[in-house]
Amino acid sequence: MSGPSTYVPKSETAKWFDDRLPIARLVHDSFVVFPTPRNLNYMWTFGGILTFCLVAQIATGVVLAMHYVPNELMAFDSVQHIKRDVNYGWLIQPMHAVGASMFFVAVYLHIFRGLYYGSYKAPREVLWILGVFIFLAMMATGFLGYTLPWGQMSFWGATVITNLFSSIPIVGSSIVTWLWGGFSVGNPTLNRFFSLHYLLPFVIFGLVILHVWALHVAGQNNPTGLDIKQPSDSVPMAPYAISKDVFAMFVFLLPFAYFVFFMPDWLGHADNYIEANPLSTPPHIVPEWYFLPFYAILRAITFDIGPIPAKLGGVIAMVSAIVVLIFIPWLDTSRIRSCKYRPIFKWCFWGFVFTCLALGYLGAMPAEPPYVGWAQFFTLCYFAFFLVAMPIVGIIETPDRLPRSITESVLGKNPSGGGGGMPSGAAAGPEKR
Amino acid sequence: MTTEVDDTHRRDFLVLAGNAFAAVGGAAVLWPFIQQMNPDASALALASVEVDLTPVKLGQAITVMWRGKPVFIRNRTPDEIKQAQDVKLDDLRDQHAENDALPESARAADADRVKAGKENWLVLVGVCTHLGCIPKGQSIGDARGDFGGWFCPCHGSHYDTSGRIRKGPAPKNLEVPQYAFLSDSKIKIG
Numbered sequence: 001m002s003g004p005s006t007y008v009p010k011s012e013t014a015k016w017f018d019d020r021l022p023i024a025r026l027v028h029d030s031f032v033v034f035p036t037p038r039n040l041n042y043m044w045t046f047g048g049i050l051t052f053c054l055v056a057q058i059a060t061g062v063v064l065a066m067h068y069v070p071n072e073l074m075a076f077d078s079v080q081h082i083k084r085d086v087n088y089g090w091l092i093q094p095m096h097a098v099g100a101s102m103f104f105v106a107v108y109l110h111i112f113r114g115l116y117y118g119s120y121k122a123p124r125e126v127l128w129i130l131g132v133f134i135f136l137a138m139m140a141t142g143f144l145g146y147t148l149p150w151g152q153m154s155f156w157g158a159t160v161i162t163n164l165f166s167s168i169p170i171v172g173s174s175i176v177t178w179l180w181g182g183f184s185v186g187n188p189t190l191n192r193f194f195s196l197h198y199l200l201p202f203v204i205f206g207l208v209i210l211h212v213w214a215l216h217v218a219g220q221n222n223p224t225g226l227d228i229k230q231p232s233d234s235v236p237m238a239p240y241a242i243s244k245d246v247f248a249m250f251v252f253l254l255p256f257a258y259f260v261f262f263m264p265d266w267l268g269h270a271d272n273y274i275e276a277n278p279l280s281t282p283p284h285i286v287p288e289w290y291f292l293p294f295y296a297i298l299r300a301i302t303f304d305i306g307p308i309p310a311k312l313g314g315v316i317a318m319v320s321a322i323v324v325l326i327f328i329p330w331l332d333t334s335r336i337r338s339c340k341y342r343p344i345f346k347w348c349f350w351g352f353v354f355t356c357l358a359l360g361y362l363g364a365m366p367a368e369p370p371y372v373g374w375a376q377f378f379t380l381c382y383f384a385f386f387l388v389a390m391p392i393v394g395i396i397e398t399p400d401r402l403p404r405s406i407t408e409s410v411l412g413k414n415p416s417g418g419g420g421g422m423p424s425g426a427a428a429g430p431e432k433r
Numbered sequence: 434m435t436t437e438v439d440d441t442h443r444r445d446f447l448v449l450a451g452n453a454f455a456a457v458g459g460a461a462v463l464w465p466f467i468q469q470m471n472p473d474a475s476a477l478a479l480a481s482v483e484v485d486l487t488p489v490k491l492g493q494a495i496t497v498m499w500r501g502k503p504v505f506i507r508n509r510t511p512d513e514i515k516q517a518q519d520v521k522l523d524d525l526r527d528q529h530a531e532n533d534a535l536p537e538s539a540r541a542a543d544a545d546r547v548k549a550g551k552e553n554w555l556v557l558v559g560v561c562t563h564l565g566c567i568p569k570g571q572s573i574g575d576a577r578g579d580f581g582g583w584f585c586p587c588h589g590s591h592y593d594t595s596g597r598i599r600k601g602p603a604p605k606n607l608e609v610p611q612y613a614f615l616s617d618s619k620i621k622i623g
Contacts, residue, residue, distance in 0.1 A: 059466065063466055063469055066469070066470065067469075067473075081473075081475065084474065085473040085474035085475040085476075086469055086473040086474075087465070087468045087469045087470075087471055087473055087474075088465035088466075088468055088469050089469060089473070091465055092465060092466070092469060
């Protein structure tokens with residue numbers, strides 16, 4: 001935040017209300033005049049897209065919950081009932097299912113943006129950590145939601161993932177029984193998963209509010225990684241960043257709509273159209289695509305590590321793969337934020353992207369040679385990015401020369417354009433700089 | 434070159450057109466979310482029931498479920514029919530037919546409570562028009578009230594052999610639902 005509020009109520013009523021609950025002031029300060037770096041690219045639009053996805057999932061989810069039955073005898077049929085009988089159920093159910101996948105597409109792009117441009121570095125550490133918590137909550141929500149249709153994948157995915165907790169020494173199997181509410185995944189499990197699936201998105205909503213608040217304290221990062229130092233470095237959020245966000249949202253909605261209307265089940269698994277059968281395990285149990293990299297890491301630990309059995313080792317590796325994200329602000333030793341100016345780390349980053357894609361592919365493959373060997377290799381690469389590249393490269397690399405300011409990075413060192421003097425509240429005159 | 438006035442007009446048009454499209458788009462997005470709460474195809478499928486009347490002998494009555502409510506179907510004896518036809522309209526508390534197949538203004542003569550040529554068949558929604566209890570009179574041994582039709586045990590409403598309110602707190606005659614004879618022995622209600 002830069003400076004005191006500039007909000008001026010426009011009517012007597014507005015002033016009256018502002019004295020009692022200054023919400024218009026808050027919206028004005030945070031989302032209208034808020035100084036936004038002038039050089040943001042489209043990788044910065046995913047925050048807005050993610051908020052849209054959250055609202056869309058909640059809206060479609062609440063509506064689906066009016067017709068879904070969380071009982072093992074009726075769950076599968078109730079989903080068919082929604083698709084076939086409920087007015088516009090054929091539209092709302094795929095919106096929710098595809099929406100979950102699109103939510104994860106957006107969150108991964110959002111996270112990779114943060115990694116590339118150093119958005120996790122001081123003073124945005126708490127912002128980043130809140131993001132990791134949101135990611136964890138999203139994964140839990142997605143997992144719980146996937147069990148609800150009570151297809152074969154729903155049931156067996158639930159069985160596999162809840163069984164992971166049995167690897168915890170001493171208390172493991174009690175925890176699993178407690179999670180199940182029985183001796184196996186069954187009706188008590190389904191019922192409580194429905195309750196938690198309804199709850200968690202609102203927890204996410206609260207975390208998002210904290211996340212946006214933390215963002216507004218430091219202000220957005222930008223492709224150069226430089227701070228806003230002068231008025232010409234920024235533009236007011238409205239209309240510039242808002243309109244960019246809205247445009248990006250429309251572009252995002254295109255593949256979203258394409259999936260919803262033309263191939264709603266493509267991202268899912270055909271086996272989930274078979275009703276859950278506790279007596280028959282499908283030949284290939286795979287989670288939804290957005291969990292595949294972590295699934296690959298889980299299955300990569302096929303050997304005991306000292307006193308730790310392989311099963312527990314896999315669980316620890318999988319959990320660590322997410323928990324390590326929390327420590328990134330302290331693992332990366334570079335004083336340069338943006339990979340734009342980090343010639344060596346930039347390649348480590350792209351190697352990491354390739355690693356994640358490879359792990360995703362391997363997670364969908366059977367847990368057999370040669371896939372297991374490759375999964376082990378790429379798991380090493382994954383952790384090496386955080387535990388080796390981040391600490392070391394920051395120290396040994398010579399960064400490229402940074403521009404002197406955001407304005408210079410946009411306008412160049414051209415004396416007629418660069419430097420300062422353009423008030424950040426400049427109205428939209430065409431082509432005026 | 435365009436003048437400033439032209440630019441202003443163009444901008445106004447763009448803003449107005451944009452807002453109009455956004456409003457239409459918003460309504461289009463909102464509509465499915467509202468419509469999904471209306472009765473779905475499975476509820477609408479149960480909006481009609483077909484009833485086979487062959488097991489219902491003269492003097493007998495059956496109760497069927499229709500849209501979640503009980504429907505009384507009675508095969509009236511000639512005595513019951515005559516008793517209903519002899520009632521003077523002015524003696525009735527509710528002189529309207531309360532027949533969904535007829536306009537609101539139709540009167541409560543027995544002929545308007547049944548179908549022509551099928552006067553022995555009386556089809557009524559079995560919900561007391563007072564506060565919603567199910568009147569007695571369907572089973573053998575049930576109290577039929579002072580007028581030989583039905584008697585509501587909750588607050589003592591008496592209905593006659595045409596299902597019309599005669600005594601007690603109920604304000605209206607028992608409702609005659611929409612129904613049609615598919616054949617001499619089968620009706621479709623709703």
